[in-house]
Amino acid sequence: MLSALRNAARRVTDRDARSAATVQPRARWFSRDEAIMGTAIRVELWGDDRDEAEAAIDAVIAEMHRIDAAMSPYKHDSELSRINREAGQRPVAVSAELFDLIARSIAFSELSRGAFDISYAAVGHLYDYRRGLRPNESQLAAARELVGYRGLQLDRAHRTLRFAQPGMRIDLGGFAKGHAVDNGAAILARHGVRHAVVAAGGDSRLLGDRCGRPWTIGVRDPRNEGEVVALLPLQDVAVSTSGDYERYFDDAQGRCHHLIDPRTGRSPSAVHSVTVIAPDGLTSEALSKTVFVLGVQEGLRIVESVPGADAVVVDAAGQLHYSAGLLQGGPGQTAPQ
Numbered sequence: 001m002l003s004a005l006r007n008a009a010r011r012v013t014d015r016d017a018r019s020a021a022t023v024q025p026r027a028r029w030f031s032r033d034e035a036i037m038g039t040a041i042r043v044e045l046w047g048d049d050r051d052e053a054e055a056a057i058d059a060v061i062a063e064m065h066r067i068d069a070a071m072s073p074y075k076h077d078s079e080l081s082r083i084n085r086e087a088g089q090r091p092v093a094v095s096a097e098l099f100d101l102i103a104r105s106i107a108f109s110e111l112s113r114g115a116f117d118i119s120y121a122a123v124g125h126l127y128d129y130r131r132g133l134r135p136n137e138s139q140l141a142a143a144r145e146l147v148g149y150r151g152l153q154l155d156r157a158h159r160t161l162r163f164a165q166p167g168m169r170i171d172l173g174g175f176a177k178g179h180a181v182d183n184g185a186a187i188l189a190r191h192g193v194r195h196a197v198v199a200a201g202g203d204s205r206l207l208g209d210r211c212g213r214p215w216t217i218g219v220r221d222p223r224n225e226g227e228v229v230a231l232l233p234l235q236d237v238a239v240s241t242s243g244d245y246e247r248y249f250d251d252a253q254g255r256c257h258h259l260i261d262p263r264t265g266r267s268p269s270a271v272h273s274v275t276v277i278a279p280d281g282l283t284s285e286a287l288s289k290t291v292f293v294l295g296v297q298e299g300l301r302i303v304e305s306v307p308g309a310d311a312v313v314v315d316a317a318g319q320l321h322y323s324a325g326l327l328q329g330g331p332g333q334t335a336p337q
Contacts, residue, residue: 027046027047028048029044029045030047030054031044031045031057032057032061034064036068037068037176037180039177039200040200040201042199043188043196043197043198043199052191056188059191060187067179067183070095071098073169073170079098083170087161087168088165091160092160092162099159101172101176102152102154102161103156104282105117105175108286108290109149110149111302112286112290112293112294115262115289115290115293117149117262118152118170118172119149119170120147120260120262120265121169121171122143122144122167123135123146123147125169126139126143127258129249129257132251132256135265140265144265146168147262147265151165174289177281178203178240178280178283178285178286180203181199181200181205182238182280182282185198185205185206189207193207195211201246202243203239203240203281204239205238206235206237206238206239210235215234216231216233217231217232217233217234218231219275219312221314222243222245222273223272232312237279237284238284239275240278240284240285241273241274241275241288242273242289242291242292243273243274244259244273245273255267259292268295270316271295271296271314271315272314274291274292274299274314275312275313276288276291276309277311278310283306283308284309287309295315309323310326312326
C-alpha cells in the first residue's frame with residue numbers, strides 16, 4: 001500500500017505542476033521518509049517555505065517517535081509494556097491518551113463481535129514470522145483462553161485498566177499507527193498545511209487534495225508486487241490496508257500471516273487484502289482488520305453500517321468486492337477506476 005501511495009503521490013503531470021505554480025510561484029512538494037514504529041513512515045506536503053515545511057515535518061516525526069515510545073510492546077519501558085506486566089495483578093493507572101484508545105478499541109470489538117480485539121496479543125506473540133514458527137495445538141488452546149476484550153476492565157473514574165486474568169496482554173499494532181497518522185495530519189493542519197499525506201505502513205491520512213486534483217491511491221495486487229488492481233481518487237480521508245503479503249511464511253499448513261483472528265488464534269484465508277476508507281485512521285484501521293477476519297459478506301455489512309466508511313476487498317480467488325458507497329462515489333472519493 002505504501003509503495004503504491006508513494007507512486008500515486010508523485011504522479012503529477014506537467015499541466016498540474018504549471019497550474020499549481022501559477023497559484024503559488026514558490027510552492028513545491030516537501031517530503032521525508034523514516035523508519036519508526038517498526039514500519040516505513042512518509043510525510044509529504046505542499047508548501048511555499050522550506051523552513052516552515054521542514055518544521056512541520058519535524059513535528060510529525062517527533063509525534064511518531066513519542067507514540068512509539070509510549071505504545072510499543074517491544075520497548076520494555078513503554079507504557080503499554082508496563083500495562084502488560086502489571087495489569088494481570090492489579091489495576092494500573094493509564095494515561096488519558098492510551099485509556100481513550102483502549103476504550104475505542106473495545107467499541108470496535110463490540111461492533112465486530114470480537115473480530116477486532118487488541119487482546120489477541122496473547123496468541124499473536126507465539127508466532128515467529130522470521131523463523132517460520134507457529135504455536136502447537138496445546139499452546140494455541142492455552143493462549144486462546146487469555147484472549148477476549150471483555151477481560152479488559154477499564155475504570156473510567158480512576159482511569160485504570162485491569163486484566164481479568166494473569167497472562168492477558170494487549171497490542172495496539174496498526175491501531176496505534178492509525179492514531180499516529182491522525183495526529184500527524186492534525187499537526188500539519190495546525191502548521192497551516194492544506195495538502196499533505198502522512199503514512200505509516202498500511203495506514204495513511206490524506207489532508208486536502210493534491211492541489212486541485214484528488215490523491216490517487218492504488219490498491220495493490222496481493223499476489224503480484226508492483227501491480228495494482230484498483231485506483232481510488234481520494235481526498236481528506238484516512239486509508240488503511242490489511243494484507244496477507246506483508247509479514248508471513250508458507251509451510252505445509254498454508255500461509256501463516258500476521259493478521260490473526262482473535263477468536264481462533266489462526267490466520268484467516270478467505271481474503272488476501274482489504275482496503276478501507278474512513279474519516280479517521282482509527283476507524284479505517286479497525287475496519288480493515290475486521291473485514292479481513294470476517295470475510296467479504298459480513299465484513300462489508302459492518303463497513304456499510306459505519307458513516308463515511310467504504311472498502312475494497314480482494315478475496316482468495318482474486319475477485320474484487322466494493323462496498324456500496326464506494327461504487328456510488330461516497331464521501332471523499334469517486335467511483336474506483
